[in-house]
Amino acid sequence: MNAEDPPALLIAGPTASGKSALALRLARRLGGVVINADSMQVYRELRVLTARPAPEEEEAVPHALYGVHPAASAASVAWWREEAVAAMARAREEGRVPILCGGTGLYFSALTKGLSAIPPIPAAVREEARVLLEQEGAPALHARLLAEDPRSAVRLRPGDSQRLARAWEVWRATGRGIAEWQAEAPSTGPAPYAFRAIRLDPPREILRAAIAARWEAMMQDGAVEEIQSLLALGLDPVLPAMRAHGVPEISAMLAGRITVAEAGRRACLAIGQYTKRQATWFRHHELAPCPAHIINARISHQAQFSESRIDEILSFLKLPH
Numbered sequence: 634m635n636a637e638d639p640p641a642l643l644i645a646g647p648t649a650s651g652k653s654a655l656a657l658r659l660a661r662r663l664g665g666v667v668i669n670a671d672s673m674q675v676y677r678e679l680r681v682l683t684a685r686p687a688p689e690e691e692e693a694v695p696h697a698l699y700g701v702h703p704a705a706s707a708a709s710v711a712w713w714r715e716e717a718v719a720a721m722a723r724a725r726e727e728g729r730v731p732i733l734c735g736g737t738g739l740y741f742s743a744l745t746k747g748l749s750a751i752p753p754i755p756a757a758v759r760e761e762a763r764v765l766l767e768q769e770g771a772p773a774l775h776a777r778l779l780a781e782d783p784r785s786a787v788r789l790r791p792g793d794s795q796r797l798a799r800a801w802e803v804w805r806a807t808g809r810g811i812a813e814w815q816a817e818a819p820s821t822g823p824a825p826y827a828f829r830a831i832r833l834d835p836p837r838e839i840l841r842a843a844i845a846a847r848w849e850a851m852m853q854d855g856a857v858e859e860i861q862s863l864l865a866l867g868l869d870p871v872l873p874a875m876r877a878h879g880v881p882e883i884s885a886m887l888a889g890r891i892t893v894a895e896a897g898r899r900a901c902l903a904i905g906q907y908t909k910r911q912a913t914w915f916r917h918h919e920l921a922p923c924p925a926h927i928i929n930a931r932i933s934h935q936a937q938f939s940e941s942r943i944d945e946i947l948s949f950l951k952l953p954h
Contacts, residue, residue, distance in 0.1 A: 646833030670735030
């Protein structure tokens with residue numbers, strides 16, 4: 634990061650912590666563009682279930698990279714980084730401040746630190762990983778990876794099918810573990826911006842209440858119909874979009890295996906567990922080559938931001954407003 638680099642703002646935190654509301658308010662004050670940094674909000678078919686910004690919010694200030702990728706294929710970190718850098722460049726050309734908002738730590742890391750030089754994975758190897766997941770399940774693939782590449786396996790949860798498949802592919806294709814590749818100097822450096830970071834870190838009890846309220850709102854706003862349309866596409870169940878929070882639970886409900894109430898209980902539990910992992914990641918990884926300003930209280934979409942809080946944030950960011 635050089636002194637002459639243009640500014641860019643990162644807003645990160647766990648699901649349902651109020652990131653989008655804060656990004657919207659700051660974009661209005663700064664003349665910014667809100668750029669998606671969430672791995673599920675990129676999928677076109679999942680507006681309701683991923684709590685993408687509402688149409689009126691997208692009209693209020695420019696937004697980018699929301700709902701731009703088909704659920705029929707996986708959106709990689711490398712793809713997102715390339716698209717995000719391009720969106721940031723467009724924002725600067727328009728005289729706007731790029732505001733990257735999301736909960737996917739690997740996206741922020743790819744942007745501010747760069748990507749490792751992992752070579753392309755042959756299609757046959759990708760298919761092998763897909764078949765193993767489908768036939769044996771994620772825990773069995775984790776056990777296989779633990780035997781072959783323990784350094785990478787110990788960093789992954791046995792149920793994290795997407796990252797397990799990626800780790801298996803890298804080991805099979807290159808003979809080296811993904812952890813080894815990632816430990817090397819990145820092949821792409823940081824994006825050329827002066828990053829400032831805001832991290833939302835609400836108390837657990839506030840976050841649990843927010844998750845439950847969001848789930849109820851999603852169910853009222855058409856989540857079930859959205860999943861019915863997604864299932865009608867007949868997509869591979871191991872695709873990331875098919876494993877988005879709420880998709881397995883609502884799918885089971887539509888199949889008659891569980892009740893509406895049980896679907897909600899399971900989904901909120903899974904989301905809560907995910908937010909713990911998100912919060913842990915953000916606490917142990919720098920968002921940018923500078924300290925992050927941390928906000929401990931959740932700010933809801935409905936709440937009015939106090940001007941003193943916004944002025945405090947803008948003072949920390951040292952951006953013109």
